[in-house]
Amino acid sequence: MNSVYKALADPTRRKILELLRDRDLSAGEIAAHFDLAKPTLSGHFAVLKSADLIQADKVGTTITYHLNISVLEEALLPLINTFNLTSPNLLFWREDFDEQ
Amino acid sequence: MNSVYKALADPTRRKILELLRDRDLSAGEIAAHFDLAKPTLSGHFAVLKSADLIQADKVGTTITYHLNISVLEEALLPLINTFNLTSPNLLFWREDFDEQ
DNA sequence: TTGCTATTTTGCTAAATACCGAAATAGCTG
DNA sequence: CAGCTATTTCGGTATTTAGCAAAATAGCAA
Numbered sequence: 001m002n003s004v005y006k007a008l009a010d011p012t013r014r015k016i017l018e019l020l021r022d023r024d025l026s027a028g029e030i031a032a033h034f035d036l037a038k039p040t041l042s043g044h045f046a047v048l049k050s051a052d053l054i055q056a057d058k059v060g061t062t063i064t065y066h067l068n069i070s071v072l073e074e075a076l077l078p079l080i081n082t083f084n085l086t087s088p089n090l091l092f093w094r095e096d097f098d099e100q
Numbered sequence: 101m102n103s104v105y106k107a108l109a110d111p112t113r114r115k116i117l118e119l120l121r122d123r124d125l126s127a128g129e130i131a132a133h134f135d136l137a138k139p140t141l142s143g144h145f146a147v148l149k150s151a152d153l154i155q156a157d158k159v160g161t162t163i164t165y166h167l168n169i170s171v172l173e174e175a176l177l178p179l180i181n182t183f184n185l186t187s188p189n190l191l192f193w194r195e196d197f198d199e200q
Numbered sequence: 201t202t203g204c205t206a207t208t209t210t211g212c213t214a215a216a217t218a219c220c221g222a223a224a225t226a227g228c229t230g
Numbered sequence: 231c232a233g234c235t236a237t238t239t240c241g242g243t244a245t246t247t248a249g250c251a252a253a254a255t256a257g258c259a260a
Contacts, residue, residue: 008105043218143208143249214247219243227236
């Protein structure tokens with residue numbers, strides 16, 4: 001998932017994801033956390049959307065963004081697994097589970 | 101930390117890291133895996149080095165690159181922890197590191 | 201020394217990216 | 231309808247990036 005890694009390369013976008021971890025936020029609420037113009041943030045939303053990392057839900061004139069955490073997981077776990085970045089027990093446990 | 105994410109944003113560099121996971125490789129050996137000119141690869145090595153993701157050891161005329169896995173860990177674990185990316189069921193989605 | 205090998209540095213494009221202000225879109229309300 | 235709000239799209243610039251060929255560096259060996 002190259003688009004996910006590209007999306008994560010920018011600190012503003014990582015911060016947006018972090019904000020959305022706590023709760024869904026509108027574009028304006030997110031923009032309030034940054035010293036950047038709204039069109040700039042809108043561009044970041046588009047990058048995150050095209051990587052499928054966030055989802056937009058429009059109600060009236062407000063667009064609420066929601067974190068798509070499973071996409072982040074799907075993209076990063078291959079990396080984590082390739083480099084054994086977590087305890088190997090996890091994989092062990094999973095294999096045990098499989099046998100049942 | 102930002103430099104690590106920037107380094108990971110390019111698929112060629114992710115592939116280089118993946119190659120170095122198995123064993124240390126010289127610049128030329130790495131270059132043989134790609135259809136890119138050597139100066140281009142050399143530029144990628146420089147990016148990975150400045151992110152401290154790899155280490156260069158020169159013996160004679162050969163430069164051998166070594167993966168600095170702890171730097172990758174240190175950079176990614178905050179992300180993994182922030183988003184609680186360790187649920188074991190997701191190991192089902194394991195796929196080749198840079199597939200698509 | 202000369203030549204060969206491994207690799208980087210230089211100098212240059214083309215493409216991508218981040219940013220902004222202004223304009224456009226779209227929904228709401230009086 | 232007109233005006234207000236939320237957000238995006240448009241058009242532009244400045245910076246960064248990925249790529250290459252050619253030149254430079256550096257070690258080795260005849």
